[in-house]
Amino acid sequence: MALIGAILTVLGAFLLYLGARHQKLMRPLGPFGKCSAVIVLGAGLALLLGSLGPAAAVFAWMIGAMLVWTIAPLTIAWWRGAPDGK
Secondary structure, eight states: HHHHHHHHHHHHHHHHHHTTTTTTTSSSHHHHHHHHHHHHHHHHHHHHHHSSOOHHHHHHHHHHHHHHHHHHHHHHHHHHHHOOOO
């Protein structure tokens, strides 16, 4: 259950990242996509709470989300390469 919760947390965080206006991967998701991301993040937290203690579950949930929000922009910028003229 903890693994599924971690996967849902990472997926929800990435979907929430895709809803941001300043992300460079694709066109930002609309309100339905952002709402879905929040639901998936909540489901991930619920599964983590069911399998871990409350403090460990919230810690793992926050670390998973922060990891995605830190690594995704850097990875996408590296993948797209430098803009012309730089």
